[in-house]
Amino acid sequence: MKRKGLLVVVFLLCTAALALAGGKQEAAAEEEIVLSALWFDDADESSVFLATMKDYLSANPNIAIDMQVIPWQDFEKKLKLMIAGGNPPDVARLTNNHVAMLFESLLELDGKLDKLDEFKKVYFSGSMALATNPDGNTVAIPTEATANGMLGNVTYLENVGVDIGTVSKSWDWDEWVNVMNKAKDGNQKAQFGLSYDFSPHRWSTLLFQAGGRFLNESGTAMAFDNNKSLDALNFFKMLHDEGICPKSVWMGSEQAQEMFKAGLAVFHIGGSWWINAYAKDIQDFDWAAITMAKREIRSSVFGGKFIATFKGGKHEEEALRVMSVFSDQKHNAQYCRDTFNLSARSDNSDIDYPARKADFVTMADELSVTPAYTAEDWKSPGLNKIYSYIREQIVEGLLGNQTMEQTMKNIQQEGNKYVK
Amino acid sequence: MNRISRYIVLIIVAYLIIFPLLWIVVSSFKPQRELFIYPPKLLPMRPTIQNYIESLKYGDWLLYFRNTCFVAVVRTVLMVVINTMAGYALSKFIFRGRDAIFYSMIATLMIPLQVIMVPIFLLLKSLGMLNTLWGIIIPPSATPTGVFLTRQYMLSIPNSMIEAARIDGGGEWFIFRRIIFPLSQPIVATVGIFSFMWSWNDFLWPFIVISTSKLNTLQLALANFVGQYQINWGSLLAMTVITMIPMIVVFILFQRSFIRGMTAGGVKF
Amino acid sequence: MRKKKLKGNFNQTLAPLLFLSPNIIIFGLFIVVPAILGLRMSLYQWSILGEPVFIGLKNFTELFGDSMFWLTLKNTLIYVFLAVPLLLVVSLLLGLLTAHRLPGIGIFRALYYVPAMLSLIIVGISWRWILGEEMGILNYLLKAAGGMPVHWLTTDTMAKLSLVLVTVWATAGFYMVMFIAGLQAIPDDLYAAASIDGANKWQTFFRIILPLLRPTVLVVLVLSTINAFKAFELIFVMTGGGPGYATKFQVQNIYLVAFEQDRMGYAAANSIILLAIIGLLTMIQFRMTRGELAGE
Numbered sequence: 001m002k003r004k005g006l007l008v009v010v011f012l013l014c015t016a017a018l019a020l021a022g023g024k025q026e027a028a029a030e031e032e033i034v035l036s037a038l039w040f041d042d043a044d045e046s047s048v049f050l051a052t053m054k055d056y057l058s059a060n061p062n063i064a065i066d067m068q069v070i071p072w073q074d075f076e077k078k079l080k081l082m083i084a085g086g087n088p089p090d091v092a093r094l095t096n097n098h099v100a101m102l103f104e105s106l107l108e109l110d111g112k113l114d115k116l117d118e119f120k121k122v123y124f125s126g127s128m129a130l131a132t133n134p135d136g137n138t139v140a141i142p143t144e145a146t147a148n149g150m151l152g153n154v155t156y157l158e159n160v161g162v163d164i165g166t167v168s169k170s171w172d173w174d175e176w177v178n179v180m181n182k183a184k185d186g187n188q189k190a191q192f193g194l195s196y197d198f199s200p201h202r203w204s205t206l207l208f209q210a211g212g213r214f215l216n217e218s219g220t221a222m223a224f225d226n227n228k229s230l231d232a233l234n235f236f237k238m239l240h241d242e243g244i245c246p247k248s249v250w251m252g253s254e255q256a257q258e259m260f261k262a263g264l265a266v267f268h269i270g271g272s273w274w275i276n277a278y279a280k281d282i283q284d285f286d287w288a289a290i291t292m293a294k295r296e297i298r299s300s301v302f303g304g305k306f307i308a309t310f311k312g313g314k315h316e317e318e319a320l321r322v323m324s325v326f327s328d329q330k331h332n333a334q335y336c337r338d339t340f341n342l343s344a345r346s347d348n349s350d351i352d353y354p355a356r357k358a359d360f361v362t363m364a365d366e367l368s369v370t371p372a373y374t375a376e377d378w379k380s381p382g383l384n385k386i387y388s389y390i391r392e393q394i395v396e397g398l399l400g401n402q403t404m405e406q407t408m409k410n411i412q413q414e415g416n417k418y419v420k
Numbered sequence: 421m422n423r424i425s426r427y428i429v430l431i432i433v434a435y436l437i438i439f440p441l442l443w444i445v446v447s448s449f450k451p452q453r454e455l456f457i458y459p460p461k462l463l464p465m466r467p468t469i470q471n472y473i474e475s476l477k478y479g480d481w482l483l484y485f486r487n488t489c490f491v492a493v494v495r496t497v498l499m500v501v502i503n504t505m506a507g508y509a510l511s512k513f514i515f516r517g518r519d520a521i522f523y524s525m526i527a528t529l530m531i532p533l534q535v536i537m538v539p540i541f542l543l544l545k546s547l548g549m550l551n552t553l554w555g556i557i558i559p560p561s562a563t564p565t566g567v568f569l570t571r572q573y574m575l576s577i578p579n580s581m582i583e584a585a586r587i588d589g590g591g592e593w594f595i596f597r598r599i600i601f602p603l604s605q606p607i608v609a610t611v612g613i614f615s616f617m618w619s620w621n622d623f624l625w626p627f628i629v630i631s632t633s634k635l636n637t638l639q640l641a642l643a644n645f646v647g648q649y650q651i652n653w654g655s656l657l658a659m660t661v662i663t664m665i666p667m668i669v670v671f672i673l674f675q676r677s678f679i680r681g682m683t684a685g686g687v688k689f
Numbered sequence: 690m691r692k693k694k695l696k697g698n699f700n701q702t703l704a705p706l707l708f709l710s711p712n713i714i715i716f717g718l719f720i721v722v723p724a725i726l727g728l729r730m731s732l733y734q735w736s737i738l739g740e741p742v743f744i745g746l747k748n749f750t751e752l753f754g755d756s757m758f759w760l761t762l763k764n765t766l767i768y769v770f771l772a773v774p775l776l777l778v779v780s781l782l783l784g785l786l787t788a789h790r791l792p793g794i795g796i797f798r799a800l801y802y803v804p805a806m807l808s809l810i811i812v813g814i815s816w817r818w819i820l821g822e823e824m825g826i827l828n829y830l831l832k833a834a835g836g837m838p839v840h841w842l843t844t845d846t847m848a849k850l851s852l853v854l855v856t857v858w859a860t861a862g863f864y865m866v867m868f869i870a871g872l873q874a875i876p877d878d879l880y881a882a883a884s885i886d887g888a889n890k891w892q893t894f895f896r897i898i899l900p901l902l903r904p905t906v907l908v909v910l911v912l913s914t915i916n917a918f919k920a921f922e923l924i925f926v927m928t929g930g931g932p933g934y935a936t937k938f939q940v941q942n943i944y945l946v947a948f949e950q951d952r953m954g955y956a957a958a959n960s961i962i963l964l965a966i967i968g969l970l971t972m973i974q975f976r977m978t979r980g981e982l983a984g985e
Contacts, residue, residue: 036631042647044478068633069479072648077537077948080737082631085541087550089631095648101951105738189458191823197649248822251932252843255456257650262458262824273649281453385950388930395933418950423791430786430797437801437858440815443826460826506712509705516702521709526911528720530967531728532919532940534947535960538737539723559719562712565912569867572904576874579699592704606870613866621808639808651814660811667806671799675866 033318034064038079038089040072043276045093045305048338049326056325063318076101088310090319096130096303097201097387099140100379106139107309107316113141114324122329126302126367127344129375134219140308141327142344144336147363147370148205148301150292151260151268151278153183153190155285160186168291173209173235176293180244183266193244195256195265196236200390201378202269204301206232208370211296214377215419222415225408231295233397233404240398250398271303272363275356276340289359292366300366302375304344342367382419389414448472448657455653472662475655479633479641488637489666491557492619498561499615500608506562507570507607508600512582522571525564533624541628555629556622556637563618566611573607574600613674620667638663731958736951748958758959760934761942762966764849768938769917771853776913777906780861784868798869802862812859813926817842820851845935848928852936856923860916864909871905872898907978911971918967939963 039046046069057063068089070078076098082088083105099106109116119141120128127142157164160182167179180193196202207213212228215221239245246265248254260268261282267290268274278287292298307326309319325331329347336343337351342364349364377383390411397407443462447455448471450464475481510522540559541550549555577600585595601608623639630636642663645656731748733741752758787798804812819825820841828838841851875898883893899906921940924930930937939959947956 038631040648041644042649066632066634068631069644071643071646073646074627074643078627078631080948081537081541081628084538084737085545085550087545087631102738246823248843252822252840253817253928253931254821254823254825255650258456258824261453262456264458264823270649277650283453388945388949392930392934392937395931399933401933426786426789426791433783433786434797434800437804437862440819440858441803441807443819444811444815456824458824460824460829462826502711502715505708509708512699513705514700515705518705521713524721525716526915526971527964527968528716528724529912529915530918530964530971531724531960532921532943532963534921534940534944535956536720536723536727538953539726540719543719543723558715562716562720564716567712568908568912572908573870575904582699586698592701592708596708606874610866610870614863617806621806623808623810642808643810646810646814656811660807664803664806668799668803671802671806672795675795675798 032062032064033315034066035090035315035319035322037065037067038075038082038092039067039069040075040093041069042072042273043339045335045339048335049093051338052331052335053322053326056322056331063322065322083310086312088313090313090315091307091309091322093143094140094306094308096306096375096378097384099131099306099308100381100384103133103139103381105310106133107311107313107320108133108137108139109141109320110137112316113138113320115328119327122347123344124302124346124367126370126372126375127304129372130302130304130379131306132379134381140306141323142304142306143327143332144305144339144341145272145344145367146303146305147272147342147367148202148269148303149271149363149366150290151270151274151287152290153260153263153266153285154288156183156187156190156263156266158286159183164288164290168293171293173293173295177239177244180266184244187266189263190266192246192259192265194239194267194269195249195259196239196245196268197256197270198249198391200387200394201301201303202271203232203236203390203394204374204377205269205292205299206236206295208299208301208374209292209295209297210235213373214383214415215380217373219376219380220420222412222419224415225412228296229408230405233394233408235295236394237398237404247398250395272342272360273340275359275363279340279356289362291362297371298366298369299374300363300370301378302367302370302372303378305341380419383415385418386411386414444657445661447653448661450654452654471654471658475645475658478644478652478655479636481638481641481659483634484636484638484641487553487635488620488639491553491637492616495557495561495619496612496615498557499563499566500612502562503566503611504570504601504604504608505596506567507574508596510567511571511574512577512579512600522567525567529564537624537628544629550629551632551635552629553635556625560619560622560625566615569611569614570604570607573604577603609674613671616670616674617667620663728957728961728964730954731961733954734952735954737947737953738951741954744954748955749962751955752958752962757942758962761937761939764934764936765918765920765938767849768853768920768936769914771849772856772917773910773913775853775857776861776864777909779857780864780909781868781902781906783861783865784872787865788869788872798866801865804859805862807859809859809922810926812855813923816851816855816858817927842928843932845932848932848935852924852927855927856917856920859923860913864913867905867909868902871902875901903978907974910974910978914970914974915967918963 037049039049046067050065050067053065057065079092079098079102088105116138120138123142124145127145128138131138131140131142133139152164154164162179162183167175184190184193204214207229210228210232212226212232214224216223240247240250246254246259249256249259256268257270257274257277259265261278263285275289292300307323309316309323313319329345332343332345333348333351336348337353340353342360343349343351353360393407393410396402397404446463449467449469451466451468451470454465510518544550544555544559581599582595585599621639622637623643626637626640630640642656642659645652645659730741732743732745734744735741783801787794787801819827822828822838822840822843825841827841831838840847842848879897880893883897888896919940920938921944924936924938925941928936930941943956943959946952946959
């Protein structure tokens with residue numbers, strides 16, 4: 001029975017270790033208010049948040065933050081579990097998608113949050129739009145703004161004599177396609193002109209550039225069934241059929257960014273969050289954020305992250321105070337600088353990023369010409385409920401299992417079941 | 421099949437199975453930007469242990485390791501004990517409702533945990549077991565799979581031994597402890613290995629129960645390397661390799677145990 | 690199979706219930722009660738953050754007309770009926786290969802078992818890379834050898850097949866261990882007796898070994914079937930249900946309905962139907978292998 005003995009010993013050791021660890025914890029918890037924070041990381045936002053709030057915590061030693069990081073894929077599930085169980089975190093980092101889905105559980109901030117009126121003036125209207133519930137009340141404060149955008153392999157473009165900085169100032173889809181083909185053909189290693197993130201939110205960039213949108217003005221019904229949507233859908237299909245876009249991203253499981261990093265694609269449509277990752281990972285060629293082409297209009301898509309607190313939270317006052325402090329200019333700038341994100345505050349457009357400042361400027365510029373209704377569309381809970389459906393339908397069209405016209409009609413119909 | 425040809429086959433099969441694992445281990449020594457290059461390369465151009473060092477920064481791994489160890493060991497011991505008892509009851513006794521109990525246990529295996537997540541959460545909350553390690557030790561320990569395995573195994577323990585013991589005046593607990601349990605070494609080892617592995621790899625139960633980083637388990641922490649837009653491959657691979665080692669050690673220790681038990685021939689499975 | 694009349698007081702009630710009690714109490718409280726509560730929601734309309742509203746059998750009638758339900762059911766059945774037999778055969782073969790007591794056999798057993806030790810997320814994203822159409826190593830090797838790259842995950846048929854193969858790779862070790870245990874228990878003299886009687890390898894296998902392995906085969910069959918029906922994490926990470934709808938299975942659909950479309954009641958109804966189908970198959974498997982109902 002040596003094995004059993006071994007087990008018992010290990011068991012006792014672990015129990016002892018745990019008992020000690022547990023003991024220390026309890027002693028400290030006496031006088032403190034411990035705020036629970038639920039975060040997901042793209043890079044290291046959770047630790048940067050704690051570092052940013054360090055000065056506040058030192059000034060208020062009776063307040064501590066217990067940071068729990070959850071993988072993004074499971075984040076919404078976890079939040080819903082905690083809310084349904086009456087146990088919501090005190091503060092949480094949310095995407096605009098989460099805000100749209102969970103607005104009923106978020107605490108309305110008007111009249112409660114310190115400096116809210118100032119925030120409303122100074123944060124981007126698109127970001128604030130994403131932070132309001134259908135009744136028009138503010139339920140979250142933006143932290144970072146994200147812009148959908150395009151990254152390009154400058155080395156490849158220079159190799160074929162394209163001065164992308166000039167060309168991209170005023171190009172349209174047709175010129176863009178020409179440039180992509182030229183760069184693809186003129187660089188041996190490049191196999192594709194464009195790798196495109198596998199996401200309906202990213203695809204909608206094309207939709208908005210074509211002058212279309214998902215919902216009607218009042219957000220009460222789908223307005224997708226028209227020739228502008230069809231234009232965007234058909235263009236997307238054409239890119240795949242002609243080999244400009246790889247089939248294996250939207251119709252397989254390869255990652256768009258990996259193809260760009262490996263030098264297989266000349267352009268990558270993703271978003272501003274890639275600036276950070278690419279700065280670290282790409283060393284073999286020159287790259288930059290490139291202004292996107294126009295169809296009917298120029299457009300990016302608003303996105304962003306938010307900080308919010310929940311109805312029924314146990315430490316409402318302290319949570320609100322943390323939120324207010326975190327959202328002031330100084331803290332917001334520090335957070336955005338250290339996480340390499342665009343700030344959602346208009347007075348933080350000149351953040352001193354350690355590197356790649358020009359790329360951030362390009363992305364911010366894209367946001368400045370983006371119509372606010374891109375935010376209105378994406379904050380609709382109904383639209384978010386058919387998120388997977390939209391993606392699946394577009395793929396069905398790309399595969400040739402149905403026409404893009406059918407895809408358009410299906411999305412219109414399905415959306416009207418949920419959009420009210 | 422003679423010895424040499426058997427070894428040859430073993431090695432070929434091992435190579436086929438191991439190839440993806442090799443990729444994981446070898447890639448953990450590549451700097452992140454070498455992972456997705458074209459053309460793909462198997463070996464690192466500039467081998468480094470940077471990933472291992474980096475990954476340690478992303479959390480209090482020693483604490484998570486302690487937590488996971490504690491949960492795995494206690495859960496395994498608990499599982500082995502209660503499942504062998506249950507398997508014995510269901511295989512060596514005749515009583516009303518026996519089959520109904522057995523089949524309803526199997527039936528619950530068929531419900532995906534995602535579906536009953538919310539009621540479990542609410543139940544644990546009302547029992548005050550949320551955010552405790554006991555919340556991930558006790559509820560999943562009564563797994564029907566363990567009962568199923570032990571029951572099938574014990575069906576082939578000869579009844580004659582039990583009859584003889586009863587005639588000699590042995591009590592039921594004595595029979596279980598001194599006859600059944602020792603004869604069940606192989607299945608105990610099997611359930612033990614599986615138990616440890618399920619507990620070590622468990623994501624869903626800790627996900628439901630734990631909301632504070634102090635009680636994180638390794639799997640919970642590991643999952644955070646898979647982000648919204650990209651995967652922190654370097655740290656993910658390095659940590660995966662590290663967390664696999666205890667499981668392999670446990671497997672090697674336990675699997676010897678079920679060979680030893682086997683040489684007592686005549687025990688059917 | 691007729692129950693033999695057993696001597697020696699096997700017909701008790703108190704003792705077995707006592708042995709069962711720790712398991713039943715934990716199991717009943719933490720699994721059965723939530724399961725019943727959760728499944729009961731199938732008669733309601735329930736948004737996870739709202740109040741449940743009783744709607745009777747409306748969820749079920751809607752389900753039967755739901756094309757996504759039937760599509761994902763079809764995909765799931767194809768997957769199950771491919772993966773389970775393959776898994777059974779492969780794990781049995783691996784068991785046969787490694788059941789012998791050769792020096793160093795423990796290392797091989799461990800190696801074959803290691804895939805089963807990996808978390809499904811790791812398995813999924815690793816294989817996703819390996820099978821990548823443009824950047825994956827398999828296609829690269831194929832192209833380098835002068836062949837054609839394979840559309841591992843980008844066509845309907847291949848995506849389903851790839852999932853089956855990866856599932857077998859990732860779980861065969863688990864069932865192999867059970868077969869090793871089962872095979873090791875067959876006494877050596879049976880083999881000797883068989884060869885004396887002039888039986889060749891195949892006859893020995895099919896007439897002697899396989900019947901003795903019946904209880905193991907049942908366990909492997911039942912568990913692998915249940916697990917195949919519940920497959921979700923691996924699939925979701927490897928293909929996300931794609932391309933298009935090719936690999937969208939039942940549990941993914943249940944999950945999307947519950948959490949993205951916010952219809953817990955409808956998801957519960959779907960789960961009950963899934964439960965019934967798996968239950969039916971399991972009962973058939975018990976019958977087929979004549980799983981013993983009485984101690985013998």
